[in-house]
Amino acid sequence: xxxPFDPGYLAxxxxxxxxxxxxxxVYPADQFRIEWGPIFHRGRLDGSxxxxxxxxxxxxxxxxxxxxxxxxxxRRIQGLLAKIGxxxxxVFVNAYLYSVYGSVKAKTRKDPRLIxxxxxxxxxxxxxxxxxxxxxxxxxxDEAWRLWKASSAAQSAxxxxxxxxxxxxxxSSSKGEKVKLAAATKKLLQNWNxxxxxLSPSVQHPDVATPLAFYGDKWADGDRVxxxxxxxxxxxxxWMHEQDGWAKRAGADDLAKRRNITLTVPTGIVx
Amino acid sequence: xxxPFDPGYLAxxxxxxxxxxxxxxVYPADQFRIEWGPIFHRGRLDGSxxxxxxxxxxxxxxxxxxxxxxxxxxRRIQGLLAKIGxxxxxVFVNAYLYSVYGSVKAKTRKDPRLIxxxxxxxxxxxxxxxxxxxxxxxxxxDEAWRLWKASSAAQSAxxxxxxxxxxxxxxSSSKGEKVKLAAATKKLLQNWNxxxxxLSPSVQHPDVATPLAFYGDKWADGDRVxxxxxxxxxxxxxWMHEQDGWAKRAGADDLAKRRNITLTVPTGIVx
Numbered sequence: 001x002x003x004p005f006d007p008g009y010l011a012x013x014x015x016x017x018x019x020x021x022x023x024x025x026v027y028p029a030d031q032f033r034i035e036w037g038p039i040f041h042r043g044r045l046d047g048s049x050x051x052x053x054x055x056x057x058x059x060x061x062x063x064x065x066x067x068x069x070x071x072x073x074x075r076r077i078q079g080l081l082a083k084i085g086x087x088x089x090x091v092f093v094n095a096y097l098y099s100v101y102g103s104v105k106a107k108t109r110k111d112p113r114l115i116x117x118x119x120x121x122x123x124x125x126x127x128x129x130x131x132x133x134x135x136x137x138x139x140x141x142d143e144a145w146r147l148w149k150a151s152s153a154a155q156s157a158x159x160x161x162x163x164x165x166x167x168x169x170x171x172s173s174s175k176g177e178k179v180k181l182a183a184a185t186k187k188l189l190q191n192w193n194x195x196x197x198x199l200s201p202s203v204q205h206p207d208v209a210t211p212l213a214f215y216g217d218k219w220a221d222g223d224r225v226x227x228x229x230x231x232x233x234x235x236x237x238x239w240m241h242e243q244d245g246w247a248k249r250a251g252a253d254d255l256a257k258r259r260n261i262t263l264t265v266p267t268g269i270v271x
Numbered sequence: 272x273x274x275p276f277d278p279g280y281l282a283x284x285x286x287x288x289x290x291x292x293x294x295x296x297v298y299p300a301d302q303f304r305i306e307w308g309p310i311f312h313r314g315r316l317d318g319s320x321x322x323x324x325x326x327x328x329x330x331x332x333x334x335x336x337x338x339x340x341x342x343x344x345x346r347r348i349q350g351l352l353a354k355i356g357x358x359x360x361x362v363f364v365n366a367y368l369y370s371v372y373g374s375v376k377a378k379t380r381k382d383p384r385l386i387x388x389x390x391x392x393x394x395x396x397x398x399x400x401x402x403x404x405x406x407x408x409x410x411x412x413d414e415a416w417r418l419w420k421a422s423s424a425a426q427s428a429x430x431x432x433x434x435x436x437x438x439x440x441x442x443s444s445s446k447g448e449k450v451k452l453a454a455a456t457k458k459l460l461q462n463w464n465x466x467x468x469x470l471s472p473s474v475q476h477p478d479v480a481t482p483l484a485f486y487g488d489k490w491a492d493g494d495r496v497x498x499x500x501x502x503x504x505x506x507x508x509x510w511m512h513e514q515d516g517w518a519k520r521a522g523a524d525d526l527a528k529r530r531n532i533t534l535t536v537p538t539g540i541v542x
Contacts, residue, residue, distance in 0.1 A: 003290050009505050010281040018505040019274050035536045037508040064335065066506060233504070234280050234289040235337060237308040259541050265306045265530040 004230035006042075006067070013124045014045050017117075026113045027098050031105060032057075033258065038097035041121075042067040042074070042231050049091040050205055051084070052125055052134045052159075053077055054141035056166065057096040060247040060261050065236065068094050070227055071244050076167035077137070078225035080192055083213060084133075084199055085206025088228070091131075093121050095140040101258070104140070115147050122148040126157050133199045134159050138166035160202030162195035182218065189215035239266050275501035277313075277338070284395045285316050288388075297384045298369050302376060303328075304529065309368035312392075313338040313345070313502050320362040321476055322355070323396055323405045323430075324348055325412035327437065328367040331518040331532050336507065339365050341498055342515050347438035348408070349496035351463060354484060355404075355470055356477025359499070362402075364392050366411040372529070375411070386418050393419040397428050404470045405430050409437035431473030433466035453489065460486035510537050 009018045021038050029035070039058040043049060053069070061071045069077060069092050081090055095118070096104070108114065125131060126148075136142040142163040148154050166172075170184035193214045200212050215223060232241050239246065243266045251257035280289040292309050300306070310329040314320060324340070332342045340348060340363050352361055366389070367375070379385065396402060397419075407413040413434040419425050437443075441455035464485045471483050486494060503512050510517065514537045522528035 001291075001294065003292070005280075005290060007281045007286065008279050009276075010278045015278065019276060020272075021274070021506070023272065029541070035508055035510075035540050037506045037511075039506060066504060233337060235292070235308045235310060237306055239306070240308075255541065259536040261534045263532045263534070269306050270300070270526065270530050 003235075004228075005234040005236075006231050008233060009040070009045070011045070013120065014040075017120060017124070021097060022113055022117050026108075026111055026117075027096070028105075028108060029101075031101060031103070031108055032096065032098035033063075033101050034098050035259075036063045036099065036261075039063065039066055039068055039094075040097070041091060041093050042069055042227075043091035044089060045091065047129060048089050049125065050089040050130055050132050050203060050207075051081060051086050051091075051199075052122075052131050053081075053090060053092045054134065054136045054144055055092055055094040056138050056140045057094050057098065057100045059099055060249055061240075061244070063099065063261060064247055064263065065232060065240060067231060067233070068092050070232070070241065072224075073137070073167040074227050075224040076219075077135075078227055079223045080135070080164075080167075080196070082222075082225050083196055083210065084203045085208045085210035086203065087207045088230075089205070089207050091125055093118075093125070095144040109140075109143065118144055119148050119151050119153070123153045126159065127153055128156075130205070131159055132204060133202050134161045135195065135199065136161070136163040138169065141166075160199050162198045164195045165191045185219065186217045189217065189219075237265075237269075239269050274506075275499075276505040276507075277502050279504060280311070280316070282316070284391065285311075288391060288395070292368060293384055293388050297379075297382055297388075298367070299376075299379060300372075302372060302374070302379055303367065303369035304334075304372050305369050306530075307334045307370065307532075310334065310337055310339055310365075311368070312362060312364050313340055313498075314362035315360060316362065316396075318400060319360050320396065321360040321401055321403050321474060321478075322352060322357050322362075322470075323393075323402050324352070324361060324363045325405065325407045325415055326363055326365040327409050327411045328365055328369065328371045330370055331520055332511075332515070334370065334532060335518050335534065336503060336511060338503060339363050341503070341512065343495075344408070344438040345498050346495040347490075348406075349498055350494045351406070351435075351438075351467070353496050354467055354481065355474045356479045356481035357474060358478045359501075360476070360478050362396055364389075364396070366415040380411075380414065389415055390419050390422055390424070394424045397430065398424055399427075401476070402430055403475060404473050405432045406466065406470065407432070407434040409440065412437075431470050433469045435466045436462045456490065457488045460488065460490075508536075508540075510540050 024034050039062050136145045165188045174180035248262050249257050250262045251260045295305050310333050407416045436459045445451035519533050520528050521533045522531045
């Protein structure tokens with residue numbers, strides 16, 4: 001059986017971007033889990049991307065896989081992309097290289113070194129590229145986009161843009177309350193429908209010609225789409241891309257928890 | 272600060288080898304931890320390798336880093352290579368793609384599918400290559416070498432060869448007994464000195480011209496050499512290559528333990 005994989009960072013400017021990145025002086029350890037290292041991207045770096053998705057920051061599954069948006073949020077975004085026919089020609093980067101710990105101070109967010117480095121990724125992915133649309137997930141991503149748009153390199157870029165509600169905002173805002181979750185999900189899907197209308201006319205080269213179908217009031221079959229195996233590094237087991245919840249932060253106190261990631265192979269794999 | 276990394280599998284035949292590898296039908300789940308996926312190599316795949324090291328199988332740190340021989344055994348081998356002046360121009364592959372669980376049955380070891388796949392790696396690394404010497408760590412590695420040497424592709428290859436005691440054999444054979452450990456270490460270092468004599472004349476193109484200095488009766492300063500950051504994938508934190516013991520298999524019973532890897536950032540990194 002063939003197991004396609006993502007070869008990663010094999011050409012410039014990505015080789016340089018992945019060898020020279022901001023560390024603790026730019027991403028302070030009281031605001032970011034810098035101890036786990038930066039996680040850079042997911043998707044196409046070979047110029048074939050038609051859509052750029054900007055996420056927020058990586059979590060624990062991303063830390064192990066070393067690719068971003070590989071869990072539930074990722075599957076929801078794959079679904080959004082599929083609705084505009086983009087099944088492969090996408091690339092994802094985050095507003096932040098490291099996982100947010102607590103909250104990010106304004107001074108950090110506005111640090112020119114943080115912004116300049118991120119803008120070099122945007123330059124690499126957007127200037128003179130085939131990208132036709134950009135989607136920002138949540139506020140930090142939207143701010144990242146606007147800061148890049150204000151840069152001189154961005155002036156020639158003409159792409160459709162939609163800032164959307166972060167894919168797991170319903171869960172994080174409702175904290176387990178079912179009624180709240182349903183209402184927040186409905187609101188998110190309406191927000192995403194608006195984005196589909198804005199983005200769809202601009203995506204002129206989808207991977208698969210797809211008639212536009214809007215979301216309903218809740219997640220329906222097919223709205224969440226599996227993350228392709230070919231987005232993951234070589235040799236990772238299938239459960240790492242097919243399943244969720246296999247990486248947790250555990251510990252008796254905040255420090256122990258911060259220092260820990262516990263991996264558990266899902267039930268039914270080892271028998 | 273620049274953080275050089277290993278770009279991984281970016282050209283043939285390695286792209287194909289890392290997308291099409293033996294799975295559970297060849298590596299039975301009762302003998303291998305196939306649930307964590309295969310781990311392929313460490314070092315140079317660009318034709319610059321002068322020494323090929325054959326290891327046995329990956330353990331838990333290797334499973335996270337997705338490169339082989341990244342712990343204590345790796346540091347000891349880096350030291351052996353340094354004694355023949357090879358600081359960068361090496362490549363490591365294992366006899367087995369997956370971590371051994373219990374022991375490997377003869378039928379599995381002799382499975383032509385297992386051998387053929389491994390031989391394709393040896394072909395890629397040895398036929399018409401610059402490799403001048405091969406080092407096998409332990410019995411499984413020695414057997415892997417001999418099985419390749421008997422293949423038709425191997426007939427034109429003329430390289431020096433040494434089968435040596437596995438670098439952590441003293442620890443595994445002495446089980447915490449200090450006197451036994453010291454004796455086993457002395458024996459290993461004598462064995463490695465013999466290997467140095469066999470290999471040294473054949474390594475004609477070291478990275479650094481180095482007068483041959485033999486091991487003493489115990490590990491001395493400089494005998495263990497740090498694994499270069501440039502052997503690891505992009506973005507991994509420094510503690511993952513500088514330290515050991517940060518990945519453990521934990522659990523209340525054998526199954527729980529098999530399904531688990533617990534990562535702990537070493538003391539002093541998060542404060």
